[in-house]
Every structure is written in structure tokens, then in C-alpha cells.
Amino acid sequence: MLSTDGATRAVCMQKPIMAVTGDETVATGDMPAYQIRAPATALPQGVVMAASPGSLHGPQQLAEEATRKRELRLMKNREAAKECRRRKKEYVKCLESRVAILEVQNKKLIEELETLKDIYSPKTD
DNA sequence: AGCTTGCAGCGTCAGAGCTT
DNA sequence: AAGCTCTGACGCTGCAAGCT
Numbered sequence: 194m195l196s197t198d199g200a201t202r203a204v205c206m207q208k209p210i211m212a213v214t215g216d217e218t219v220a221t222g223d224m225p226a227y228q229i230r231a232p233a234t235a236l237p238q239g240v241v242m243a244a245s246p247g248s249l250h251g252p253q254q255l256a257e258e259a260t261r262k263r264e265l266r267l268m269k270n271r272e273a274a275k276e277c278r279r280r281k282k283e284y285v286k287c288l289e290s291r292v293a294i295l296e297v298q299n300k301k302l303i304e305e306l307e308t309l310k311d312i313y314s315p316k317t318d
Numbered sequence: 319a320g321c322t323t324g325c326a327g328c329g330t331c332a333g334a335g336c337t338t
Numbered sequence: 339a340a341g342c343t344c345t346g347a348c349g350c351t352g353c354a355a356g357c358t
Contacts (some may be wrong), residue, residue: 266342267330269342269343269348270329270343271328271329271330272330272331272332273344273345274328274344274345275327275328275341277345277346278327278328281345281358
């Protein structure tokens with residue numbers, strides 16, 4: 194008899210999706226299924242925190258500060274995009290293997306149905 | 319060899335949603 | 339409200355395969 198294969202229970206990060214932010218865990222209903230927020234990442238190496246606003250003086254420093262902020266944002270976004278793509282690939286792989294498993298299961302069920310039909314259908318001779 | 323096409327990966331921007 | 343994170347969309351680049 195067919196049993197529910199353990200592997201078919203594998204889900205690709207389906208709901209409830211939990212977003213982990215720092216040490217808190219929050220339910221998020223409308224997040225893409227593959228998205229599990231990682232804990233806040235440390236600053237990439239080589240990134241120096243900007244000076245506090247109080248230490249800024251002329252327009253030169255303000256411009257430098259703006260540039261620094263932009264570069265930091267771009268760098269963080271670059272990393273975030275990489276991580277996002279990695280997760281998405283993982284999610285798609287997971288879905289693909291689930292499809293493969295379900296196709297096999299479906300085929301077995303169809304075969305079983307045919308067998309049962311043969312057994313229980315009234316004979317006409 | 320040179321050209322074309324399809325694919326994968328990357329960086330950036332914009333916008334939505336979440337956090338502080 | 340401001341700042342942050344995540345992700346879809348877009349354009350660019352490099353590579354491999356197929357074609358002429």
C-alpha cells in the first residue's frame with residue numbers, strides 16, 4: 194500500500210513564514226515563501242562607521258558624509274541582493290525536487306487505481 | 319574566425335513592508 | 339517619520355553553444 198512518503202512532506206519554507214530580526218521572531222504573512230530573514234548582519238569588513246553628525250562642519254564634510262552613506266548603502270544592498278538570489282535559488286531547487294517527488298507519487302497512485310479497477314470491476318464475458 | 323543567441327550572475331534602483 | 343531590509347525589474351557583462 195502507498196504510504197505518505199516522508200520526503201513528500203518536505204516543504205519549501207511554506208507558511209508560517211517567520212521573520213527573525215535580531216532576537217525577535219515575527220510572523221509575516223505576505224513575505225515571499227523563500228524569504229527567511231537572517232539575523233542582522235555585521236558590517237562588512239573595511240566599512241568604517243561614519244562620523245557622528247555633531248562632528249560635521251562645512252559643506253565639504255557633508256558631501257563626504259553623503260558619499261560615504263551612499264557607498265555603505267550600495268555595499269549593503271549588493272550583499273543583500275546576493276543573499277536574496279541565493280535564497281531564491283535554494284527555494285526553486287526545493288520546489289523542483291518537490292515536484293519530482295509528487296510526480297512519482299502521482300504515477301504510483303494512478304497505477305494503483307488501475308489495479309483496483311481491474312480487481313473490482315464486474316467481469317463481462 | 320566571427321557572429322548570434324540564450325543563460326547566469328552581478329550591480330543598481332525603486333518601492334513595499336518592517337523596525338525603531 | 340526616518341531608516342533599514344528585502345526583492346522585482348532592468349540593464350550590463352561574460353561565457354558557451356550553434357550557425358555561417
